[in-house]
Amino acid sequence: MTPGETLRGGGPRRWLYDPKIxxxxxxxxxxxxxxxxxxxxxxxxxxxxTVRGIASGxxxxxxxxxxxxxxxxxxxxxxxxxxxxxVIGLLNTLLVxxxxxxxxxxxxxxxxxxxxxxxxLIRGLSALYVETFRNVPPLLQIFFxxxxxxxxxxxPRQSHEFLGAFFLNIRGLYVPRPIPAEGFAPIxxxxxxxxAAVIILRRWARRRQEHTGEPFSTGRVALLLLFGxxxxxxxxxxxxxxxxxxxxxxxxxxxxxxxxxxxxxxxxALSLYTAAFIAETVRAGIQSVPRGxxxxxxxxxxxxxxxxxxxxxxQAMRVIIPxxxxxxxxxxxxxxxxxxxxYPDLVGxxxxxxxxxxxxxxxxxxxxxAVYLLISLTISLVMNWYNRRMALVER
Amino acid sequence: MSSSPSLRPPVVRxxxxxxxxxxxxxxxxxxxxxxxxxxxxxxxxxxxLDWLFFDATWQGSxxxxxxxxxxxxxxxxxxxxxxxxxxxxxxxxxxxxxxALSIIVLAAPLFFSRFPQRRRWALGYFLLTPLLxxxxxxxxxxxxxxTVPTDQWGGLMLTxxxxxxxxxxxxxxxxxLALGRRSQLPAIRIVCITFIEFWRxxxxxxxxxxxxVMLPLFLPEQMSxxxxxxxxxxxxxxxxxxxxxxxxxxLQAIPKGQYEATHALGLSYWQSMGLVILPQALRxxxxxxxxxxxxxxxxxxxxxxxxLADFFTAVHRATVDPEWLGFSxxxxxxxxxxxxxxxxxxxxxxxxxEKRLARSEKR
Numbered sequence: 001m002t003p004g005e006t007l008r009g010g011g012p013r014r015w016l017y018d019p020k021i022x023x024x025x026x027x028x029x030x031x032x033x034x035x036x037x038x039x040x041x042x043x044x045x046x047x048x049x050t051v052r053g054i055a056s057g058x059x060x061x062x063x064x065x066x067x068x069x070x071x072x073x074x075x076x077x078x079x080x081x082x083x084x085x086x087v088i089g090l091l092n093t094l095l096v097x098x099x100x101x102x103x104x105x106x107x108x109x110x111x112x113x114x115x116x117x118x119x120x121l122i123r124g125l126s127a128l129y130v131e132t133f134r135n136v137p138p139l140l141q142i143f144f145x146x147x148x149x150x151x152x153x154x155x156p157r158q159s160h161e162f163l164g165a166f167f168l169n170i171r172g173l174y175v176p177r178p179i180p181a182e183g184f185a186p187i188x189x190x191x192x193x194x195x196a197a198v199i200i201l202r203r204w205a206r207r208r209q210e211h212t213g214e215p216f217s218t219g220r221v222a223l224l225l226l227f228g229x230x231x232x233x234x235x236x237x238x239x240x241x242x243x244x245x246x247x248x249x250x251x252x253x254x255x256x257x258x259x260x261x262x263x264x265x266x267x268x269a270l271s272l273y274t275a276a277f278i279a280e281t282v283r284a285g286i287q288s289v290p291r292g293x294x295x296x297x298x299x300x301x302x303x304x305x306x307x308x309x310x311x312x313x314x315q316a317m318r319v320i321i322p323x324x325x326x327x328x329x330x331x332x333x334x335x336x337x338x339x340x341x342x343y344p345d346l347v348g349x350x351x352x353x354x355x356x357x358x359x360x361x362x363x364x365x366x367x368x369x370a371v372y373l374l375i376s377l378t379i380s381l382v383m384n385w386y387n388r389r390m391a392l393v394e395r
Numbered sequence: 396m397s398s399s400p401s402l403r404p405p406v407v408r409x410x411x412x413x414x415x416x417x418x419x420x421x422x423x424x425x426x427x428x429x430x431x432x433x434x435x436x437x438x439x440x441x442x443x444l445d446w447l448f449f450d451a452t453w454q455g456s457x458x459x460x461x462x463x464x465x466x467x468x469x470x471x472x473x474x475x476x477x478x479x480x481x482x483x484x485x486x487x488x489x490x491x492x493x494x495a496l497s498i499i500v501l502a503a504p505l506f507f508s509r510f511p512q513r514r515r516w517a518l519g520y521f522l523l524t525p526l527l528x529x530x531x532x533x534x535x536x537x538x539x540x541x542t543v544p545t546d547q548w549g550g551l552m553l554t555x556x557x558x559x560x561x562x563x564x565x566x567x568x569x570x571x572l573a574l575g576r577r578s579q580l581p582a583i584r585i586v587c588i589t590f591i592e593f594w595r596x597x598x599x600x601x602x603x604x605x606x607x608v609m610l611p612l613f614l615p616e617q618m619s620x621x622x623x624x625x626x627x628x629x630x631x632x633x634x635x636x637x638x639x640x641x642x643x644x645x646l647q648a649i650p651k652g653q654y655e656a657t658h659a660l661g662l663s664y665w666q667s668m669g670l671v672i673l674p675q676a677l678r679x680x681x682x683x684x685x686x687x688x689x690x691x692x693x694x695x696x697x698x699x700x701x702x703l704a705d706f707f708t709a710v711h712r713a714t715v716d717p718e719w720l721g722f723s724x725x726x727x728x729x730x731x732x733x734x735x736x737x738x739x740x741x742x743x744x745x746x747x748x749e750k751r752l753a754r755s756e757k758r
Contacts, residue, residue: 027582034586041613048612119425120418121432135738136731137693140707144727147714152723333598340600340700351604361608369597369605376596 045362060358061086067353070344071260082354089349090371096266096345097332103271104331105324108278115283126279134276139337141273146265146341153261156252165245173259174246183238190233194225201225262343266335274331278324285320286312318390325383329376336372346371447728458719470722471729474713478729481549481704487541491552494531498524525563532556545623549704551733553623557630557695557705562688564631569638570677574668576639577646587639594636599694602629607701626698634691641683645676678752685745689738696734706730 015021049056061083069076073091076084114126133141151170153160159169167174198218205216234240246256289312297307339348351368355361419429450465461467471478480488501524504510505517532548534540548556575587594602606629611619649672657667677684696707704712710730714723 023580027580030586031582044615045612048616051616117428118418118421119428119432121429125432125435131739132735135689135693135735135742137696137707137734139696139699140727140730140734143711144724144731147711148724148727152721336598336600337697347598347600347604351601355604355608361612365601365605365609369601372598372601373593373596377592380592 054359058363060360071263085354086350086367089344089346093335093345096263096335096338099267100270100274100331100335101328104274104278107271107275109282111275111279112282115279116286130276130279133272138269138273138334139340141269142265142337142341145269146261150261150265156248167246167253172261173264174253174256175259176243176245177257178241179244181239181242183234184240186233186237187230187240190229194229197225198222262338262341265341266338266343270331270334274327277327281320281323281327285316288319289315322383322387325379329379332375333372466725467722470719470725477550477713478706478709479550480552481709482547483543483549487543490531494528497527545621550709551706553704554695554706557627557698558692560627561630561634561691565634565638568631568635570642572635572639573642573646576643591636591639594633599633599697600700602633603697603701623703626701626703634687637687641680641687642676644683645680646672648679649676682745682749685741689741692737693734
């Protein structure tokens with residue numbers, strides 16, 4: 001074969017240089033290699049399992065667990081099944097994630113806005129906060145709060161007391177427990193009515209503005225409804241809750257809710273750590289609104305409140321929300337670090353204790369990973385949808 | 396038409412009082428915030444400084460020398476060797492020092508742009524130093540160096556080994572995954588997307604669990620791998636997925652014309668990627684790579700869960716040692732300080748790089 005033939009595209013081995021055939025071959029080879037590798041792993045695993053005498057499958061989930069759990073959000077007895085242990089672990093993970101997300105968001109937004117404050121001192125303190133907390137590993141922070149702070153708390157008799165209702169000691173944080181009273185149902189009802197009224201009012205206001213151009217500020221009326229109606233219900237029907245205060249009896253507290261030191265340490269550490277990242281996200285979001293937008297709003301005669309509500313926030317939130325959700329996701333994944341201090345979350349309880357009890361390594365770890373995968377895939381699907389909806393429509 | 400007289404520029408005086416008025420006391424809200432901040436500082440800073448420095452014990456040799464009220468840094472001093480080297484045999488520690496020294500000294504020419512043959516030196520450095528360091532640390536009996544098994548490795552040295560092997564292994568894999576994710580070939584694209592999304596979706600701690608309990612099941616019966624190597628595999632797979640997304644960002648930032656130009660020149664896929672696209676894309680994402688490395692550096696602390704004795708584990712173990720019970724605050728504050736130094740230093744470096752790259756882009 002001469003070079004000329006190749007150039008003209010002829011020759012017996014022309015197919016070797018056909019991009020379509022090459023692409024197909026590359027894909028087939030990749031898939032084949034992966035299939036072979038997977039087959040090798042499955043073969044080894046099956047062999048190892050038979051040698052070690054481990055039964056595979058999810059049958060173990062029905063067996064009784066036979067161990068106690070530190071914190072259960074639903075009823076649990078030692079005779080309950082491993083499947084119930086799985087649910088308990090999942091709920092504990094979701095609890096610490098939810099608490100962490102609430103605190104981290106509040107703190108993160110405050111610090112993020114603080115980094116852009118006019119006040120130099122606030123700016124400096126916010127920057128100090130962010131740099132300190134995001135540059136120290138979260139596990140170290142969890143250990144610090146757990147071992148150095150909460151494990152060093154005094155015994156119940158010498159508890160630290162706050163406002164006569166909160167008690168902090170080595171057994172955890174004792175908080176008052178709300179017990180629904182007569183006023184509970186009417187107040188919830190009043191809140192529901194107020195919410196519905198606000199939604200209807202906003203629709204009406206928007207329609208009126210579209211038709212007549214006259215704006216109607218719903219903010220004040222909404223506040224009045226949301227606070228006024230429940231308050232009226234409170235005055236007529238009485239308090240929604242009575243509080244059960246924790247009380248020292250003998251060597252321990254009775255009554256109230258007790259938050260385990262593990263839960264407190266994990267929540268505090270994760271909130272402080274994630275808040276530092278959220279603060280950076282918020283700062284970047286606000287800074288991403290071009291100065292011209294604010295100047296244009298001033299030129300249009302919008303008040304500072306209107307500028308914030310109608311111009312800055314909508315544009316900043318578009319930038320903030322995607323990284324914010326990925327921070328929430330990180331917090332949820334980081335909550336698995338609780339396993340290291342014995343918090344009974346999904347990883348500690350299921351991939352830890354249950355694995356040790358049953359030896360079902362593959363099943364327990366696969367189930368644990370599947371939960372986290374499901375959470376992150378769901379959130380990223382929602383985010384993709386949100387990004388498509390919020391994408392700027394350009395010319 | 397008379398021209399208006401040219402005005403002199405306003406005199407801007409740098410004035411402490413004026414700065415204070417503008418920055419701290421410009422309105423009632425601002426003043427209140429300033430006072431609140433000052434109150435908080437006054438309330439918390441002096442006790443913290445007292446504990447850290449003024450009331451702290453710096454000299455002594457045992458627990459009995461610590462006086463109450465302040466930190467006792469004797470604890471850190473006594474255990475410093477373990478924090479750095481773990482259980483590496485004391486008479487062999489010079490090998491770790493020599494390895495660290497050679498990494499730094501041999502890298503020096505890379506930072507001088509005038510150094511002749513810098514490129515060749517860099518290639519040799521990145522290929523040969525790992526071998527040299529491996530030989531120094533592990534020994535394996537080659538040239539008379541005794542073997543130090545990896546279960547005796549520990550402390551800051553192990554942390555740095557995991558972090559640097561992790562990034563060095565994850566970067567090539569991450570680049571391949573990023574290329575695969577943007578590939579025209581559907582099968583390869585799907586494989587890469589699945590791989591990336593899987594590792595990014597699960598917490599590192601489950602990956603480490605997996606590497607320590609599932610990996611032995613996956614391999615042939617007679618084949619056993621070292622605990623450290625198992626952890627390294629987990630870290631590499633996990634970080635490669637994150638790096639792939641960083642690199643993808645760089646690939647997407649390269650203008651389409653560059654891709655089209657490589658087609659017009661008749662370059663093959665690997666030529667166009669290796670000679671045109673990747674050199675530009677990687678330069679763009681250096682800050683992102685450094686940030687991933689910072690995250691990896693912090694994540695190395697998780698190996699405590701599978702029983703490797705990295706820096707954090709060494710500190711934690713020292714705090715639960717009966718001889719030094721009750722000094723956990725000192726231990727954790729010291730560990731936090733060390734991690735902070737590394738991470739903050741790297742993040743400043745990344746910001747400086749970003750600025751330099753932005754400047755060179757403008758030209």
